[in-house]
Amino acid sequence: MSAVEVMRLPLTVDLSGFVALLQRLEVPYRVSEESGEQVLWVPGAQLAEQVRGLYERFPEGDPHFQLQHEAPPQAPRPGFIAQLNASRITSLVLLATLVVAVLTNLGDNFSTIRWFSFQDFQIQGDYIYFTPLAESLAAGQWWRLVSPMLIHFGILHLAMNAMWFWELGRRIEARQGGLMLLALTLGFSLVSDVAQYFTSGASLFGGLSGVLYGLLGHCWVFQRLAPCPAYRLPPGVMAMMLIWLLVCLSGLITALGFGAIANGAHVGGLVAGCATGLVGGALARLRR
Known part of the structure; x- marks a missing residue:
């Protein structure tokens, strides 16, 4: 050169x-x-x-x-309370998730779960009967479009999703603000829930994993277009998550008896996250 x-x-x-x-x-x-x-x-x-x-x-x-x-002075690492204060929306979403986990007894209290599920339902004997979504929406229950992200089935399900939301949510809140994180969280929840509904039909599903794939895709594409320290994920994270997605899509997890996986929610969230990362990264690149 x-x-x-x-x-x-x-x-x-x-x-x-x-x-x-x-x-x-x-x-x-x-x-x-x-x-x-x-x-x-x-x-x-x-x-x-x-x-x-x-x-x-x-x-x-x-x-x-x-x-x-x-030799710039090394800034002291903020304490846990300071991190919570700096990541208020991230903390509020996780607090709401924990409250719902307690109210639903981690997926065992169906009488409470039915208020957060995508479709209302009734259990009669060994059968579960779902109310058509249109009826619930006509009754003003619009929160059902996003509330399934707060439902978790088991402590491991809750712990893994909470850990990843804390990791990714804080990054986005620090880079683009709390309101943007809230909008992305609700938007990814809506897209992933609708994708799961059209994939599996009437069924009981929940968890933050669809939102997490959305946040992951957002950070990944945004970083490639407009590199920034906040969105620089540890090496191998994206590859690991994509491999896990492919394993789930293969049906292996379900075949091993670990329960049904909301693959539609995962794919829907990831596609939506890549789309928002593309738009946000392109705009940030233009501003630079």
Whole structure:
């Protein structure tokens, strides 16, 4: 790649501080003297544009600039209460999930579950009879479109979903705000519930996993379009979640006797999350 001229400055301008900054940032550069001027070169036009912008922000003439930026003080890690305060929507969603888990006795109290399920139902003997969704919506029970995300069947189901929502929800709340996280959570719940309903028909399902796949897809696509530290997931997380999705789709988990998996909700949430990540990442990239 050929060298590109970044800027020409008089020989009287002291570039030593800026050159030291480029060295710390590991930016390849070269300074030459031509016709009584000093010329700064870097490889590539895109890097040249970035270095010009960096020089415009450089506090020229500040002798303490090097010392202030050489070793920034390590910020203390916030405590648990501070993390809760900084992630209020994430915490509220998890609190609501825990309350519903207690009220439903982790899926054993069907008289309470029926108020949060996608369709109302009655149990008579060994049979469960579902009320048509249209009747429930006509009666004003619109919360059923999103409330299944609060239902969990067993402590392991609850613990795994809560852990991942805490991990992904805080990232989105820190990067895009609590209102955006709430909108995404409700939107992914709606899409995943409807997808599961059309996949399996009248059935009893619940959990945050559809929402989690939505949040995961959102972070993944957003990060690829507009990289940011908040959405940089640990290596292998996306691959692991996709492998788990394929294993569930294969029917192996159900065949082993671990219960039915809401595959429609998982796929619906993931597709919706990739779509919102595409839009959000594209807009963030344009703003940059």
